[in-house]
Amino acid sequence: MSKIKQAFENKKAFIPFITAGDPNLKTTQELVIKMADAGADLIELGIPFSDPVAEGPVIEEANYRALGAGTTTDKIFDMVSNVRKTCSVPLAFMTYANPVFTYGTDKFMRKCKEVDVSAVIIPDIPFEEKEEIIPFSSKYEIDFISMIAPTSKERIRTIAREAKGFLYCVSSMGVTGVRNDIGSEVEEMIRVAKEVNDIPCAIGFGISTPEQAEKMSEISDGVIIGSAIVKIIGKYGEDCIPHVLDYVCAIKKAIG
16 A cells, blocks of 8 residues: 555545745754654645746745745755655655756656655646656656546546546635635535545645634545645744644644
């Protein structure tokens, strides 16, 4: 069983997202280790990019802070290598096509394998263009995570049928960010997806409160939270760790 599947085994998975290098890589390294200790089942690490098209202002600003701190893809790989000395939590990179292609797709996936990153999420590569990535990710046994959204409609079955690792279910349309109301269409999306593939389905985009997390965990296999955590990091900078851990513990408790 892959480390991604293990993250969902016999529990609802909590998947926090942080931008690597925000406010600096030292803090990121400590956050990964301590979030894992606090109960995070799988951690998404964003590789900062200058044009993060799927992100709202909170994560967009985190990208700029990380890049301003001198964060590079190689430095992120080095940081993950250091994490692996003491922490085995499953990790997924969330990034964009440009950083992967610029780095070299084969080299990028090989490095993921070397530092034990289990999956990649690349939101600007649609399902129909995944063959630009799949030969390389498969070669190194890296799960290429598929995404479905309310607009996927008749494509949900097709995408779900070929999905690996887990299925990233986008709760509502638009960019990432905190929302007060999360669309009900996601429950139907998950039902349709499960008809063709018994793959873990995790809901992301917009979840921020323990109450929302609890509600979404009831209809899915896990919840993904990014903007709410990144907002805490943006507010407290290098002093963010205890505040983030309080939040992680509250969400983990809410989803059981």
